[in-house]
Amino acid sequence: MKAFAFFIALVGLVIAPAHTDPLLGSIVILAIATGGGVAFVLDLTERKRTEKALQTSEDELRQIVEAVPGLIWSMDPDGNATHISRRILDYSGMRFEDFTHRDWVETFIHPDDVLEVTEHFRHTIQAGKSYRGEWRLRQADGEFRWHRTLCEPLRDREGCIIQWYGLSIDIDEAKKAEEQLRRSEAWLAQAQKLSHVGNWVYNATTLRYSYWSDESYRTWGFDPLQGLPSRDDMWQRIHPDDRNHVWEAIQEAVRQRKDFAGEFRIVLPDGTVKHLEGTSHHTYSSLGALVEVFTTTVDVTNRKRTEQAVRERDARIRRLVEANIIGVMLWDLDGQVLEANDAWLRMVGYDRDDLLAGRLDWKELTVPECRERDTQRVQKYFGSGQFPAIEKEYIRKDGTRIPVLIGAVSFQEDGNQGISFVLDLTERKHAEEALRESEYKLRQIVEAVPGLVWSMSPDGKTTHISRRFLDYAGVPFENFGHRDWAETFLRPEDLSEFIVTFRHAIQTGTPYQAAIRLRRADGVFRWHHARCEPLRDQEGRIVQWYGLAVEVDEAKKAEEQLRRGEAWLAQAQRISQTGTRVFNPATSRYSYWSDENYRIWGFDPQRGLPDRGDIWRRVHPDDLNRVWDAVQEAVRLKRDLTIEHRILLPNGAVKYLEANYHMFSSFGTPGEVFITTADVTQRRRAQDERERLRQLESDIAHINRVGMMGELAASLSHEILHPIATARNNARAGIRFLEMDPPNLNEVREALDCVVRDADRAKDIVGRIRSQIKKAPPRKERFDLNEAINEVIVMVRSATAKNGISVSTRLMDGPAAVQGDRVQLQQVLMNLMLNAVEAMGAVEDGPRELSIRSEKGESGGTLIAVHDSGPGIDPVNRDRVFEPFFTTKTSGVGMGLSICQSIINGHGGRLWISANEPRGAVFQFTLPATQEDL
Helix, strand or coil: CHHHHHHHHHHCEEECCCEEECCCEEEEEEEECCCCCEEEEEECHHHHHHHHHHHHHHHHHHHHHHHCCCEEEEECCCCCEEEECHHHHHHHCCCHHHHHCCCHHHHHECHHHHHHHHHHHHHHHHHCCCEEEEEEEECCCCCEEEEEEEEEEEECCCCCEEEEEEEEEECHHHHHHHHHHHHHHHHHHHHHHHHCEEEEEEECCCCEEEEECHHHHHHHCCCHHHCCCCHHHHHHHECHHHHHHHHHHHHHHHHHCCCEEEEEEEECCCCCEEEEEEEEEEEECCCCCEEEEEEEEEECCCCCCHHHHHHHHHHHHHHHHHHCCCEEEEEECCCEEEEECHHHHHHHCCCHHHHHCCCCEHHHHECHHHHHHHHHHHHHHCCCCEEEEEEEEEECCCCCEEEEEEEEEECCCCCCEEEEEEEECHHHHHHHHHHHHHHHHHCCCCCCCCCEEEEECCCCCEEEECHHHHHHHCCCHHHHHCCCHHHHHECHHHHHHHHHHHHHHHHHCCCEEEEEEEECCCCCEEEEEEEEEEEECCCCCEEEEEEEEEECHHHHHHHHHHHHHHHHHHHHHHHHCEEEEEEECCCCEEEEECHHHHHHHCCCHHHCCCCHHHHHHHECHHHHHHHHHHHHHHHHHCCCEEEEEEEECCCCCEEEEEEEEEEECCCCCEEEEEEEEEECHHHHHHHHHHHHHHHHHHHHHHHHHHHHHHHCHHHHHHHHHHHHHHHHHHHHHHHHHHHCCCCCHHHHHHHHHHHHHHHHHHHHHHHHHHHHHCCCCCCCEEEEHHHHHHHHHHHCHHHHHHCCCEEEEECCCCCCEEEECHHHHHHHHHHHHHHHHHHHHCCCCCCCEEEEEEEECCCCCEEEEEEECCCCCCCCCCCCCCCCCCCCCCCCCCCHHHHHHHHHHHCCCEEEEEECCCCCEEEEEEECCCCCCC
């Protein structure tokens, strides 16, 4: 080469201009201008063709770029603009040179977005990573519109960035619609909370509820944490007296294909009864099958008087009208528009002056072809006052038409005035038209595979994306040609695993499948089962990869919900110590045991399901026959069984279990046996301990009664001796009358009657003493408490007389009917009276007065009060007087008042103390009302 160059320099080389020959094409002649003529000729035909093709390709590419419905630009590696599409220049009203200055961001970007854009732009340039963001760009007219911006780097073979390419897509309408939707949803939830209106959606295809609002859960008393209720759960809570007519009304509505509206009652588990107003809207398929039911329920239990309800309704309507969320109009049936909010006025193009002037007539605003239908609707629904929502058109002030969705209700049934809620359907109609056009085009493409289909070259480059796939992703085919398409299309959590699986398949040529979440055009990720298989030629070489992704989102979510439900059930069983097992009569084997069931019965889950013999061998020998007979009897009668029994574990531990057997289907035919077992060992121990304490309390009360009777021995002996002495005198008188000649039989008979009466009095006194002393179990009976009070006064008469205490009573008229243990309640009265006597015995000055009062209590029961004029109770000790072993006496043990309180509490009443005026104390107790009179 050096020799050749030297030769050319030596002889002198002349390069002639390129020449185009009609036959030879383009050539370049190299001539040597020495001696004889020598020329070298180069054929440039191919190069010229290549340049022309490149020019044509560049022109086509430029046209494509300019045709893209977005703003496109490019930058050098440092972020300096190298190209601005014509769309950007037209959109912004700026020149290319304006984008070369550093302050173009402040001019083109919304001031609130400048800082974020600047920071992200710098980070993108420094890190060399892709950028995505949403910001507002200024139009030439000064209006800012939301755009979604994507910026990607182009790298050379060494990985160095040689150019940045960016695209901004106008998303302003979608952004505003999204914000409006969020606000509307928040307002709706708040409105339901304020108005106590709940709603749910029932899927007639799956026979399950697909949605319950929070207010519905509160109204019906279900727990949202337990998931959606079943239809049977809901029907069980409807009042038994209302179920039939509600069911018939709903069936009639379905038969006539009209909405359901009605009132009914529900009964909550705690017995609470609520009155509800329900409205259901039924949706049908094109074949006439019921598809979905949308129901709202209003809790009207605490409805106020009609006037207050009207005021609250007017206030709610006013708030709704002024909120301008939707169009609201108040009307009368004559056509006059009485009131309307700004949203409705904007729809029809009129202003408030037109409204105030009375120039708005809703009948005249309705397009002519809809007026006859409006008249028919008024006639049809006038009686109910509820006008189902319909679509119609209004004539605006400028003569144009506007489609609306309008629902109305009159303020009263058969009322002349009402309110309408109106939605502007313009955007929806445009969207529907666009959807119809899109559906028409899609119908031209037959896609036999119900999934997302694609193909790739042997090295994994995308060669085809089905139309269904493109529609799902919402991106053009070109987006799948970039290396980062997976980062855009797959959920970030699934990306790394997918890339490893994908690369392994490409490298090894083996099929792959995976469950992945793919981004839909609206940004929602849905689960798909993706599978890709290689196609090989005759030599076994891969010539193409074919893939299919089938959506499994609902199944995946159902699977996840099932796992969560099983976890919740296991947790609930562990907390409640309730296990479950399922027995299959056909195989005579158990088909399921819960973890808690293994723990209760002491079996090892690692050894598999126990057999039936293992279970029966652990039933306590003393209970085995009883349980077996009960199970056989339940099978014979085809009914469920609940039974309590003991089990004996291998380590000798005894447990008490409560078992529930559900052995038959609703048709009475044998099916799987579902058994729940609750470990009630602790409950039984608590019951035994409670019974022991009750017996101990009864014994202490008996000891207390015996002690009091001992204190009253002198008084009681006097009460017994008095009728005996009287009987003795009457008997002597009878003897004298018999000794007369002739005997005075009338006087004898009268004397003997007195003897019998006095003996009965002595017997009654002894009987009362025995009832107080003897140890007997409590006995509930209905008796006259006033009579019992008088008996106690007689028993303590000696003690009151000894201490100079005057006793008075103020008992309620008629019998004071109560239900309880007469002896125990008399023990309370006696204890309170003797305490009062002892307290007043220490009073030197002033009267000593004991007063017993009975009257009707506030809740319908009976109130008993024991007043004394003693020194009273120190306020410091007032809250402690009912504590066991607390006493202010020098010789007391502090159990009397504690026993009294226990007795009163056991009768469902309450015992308390207060100060008496001017001195002393008042002990009062209440007893609940009884349902029957004595």
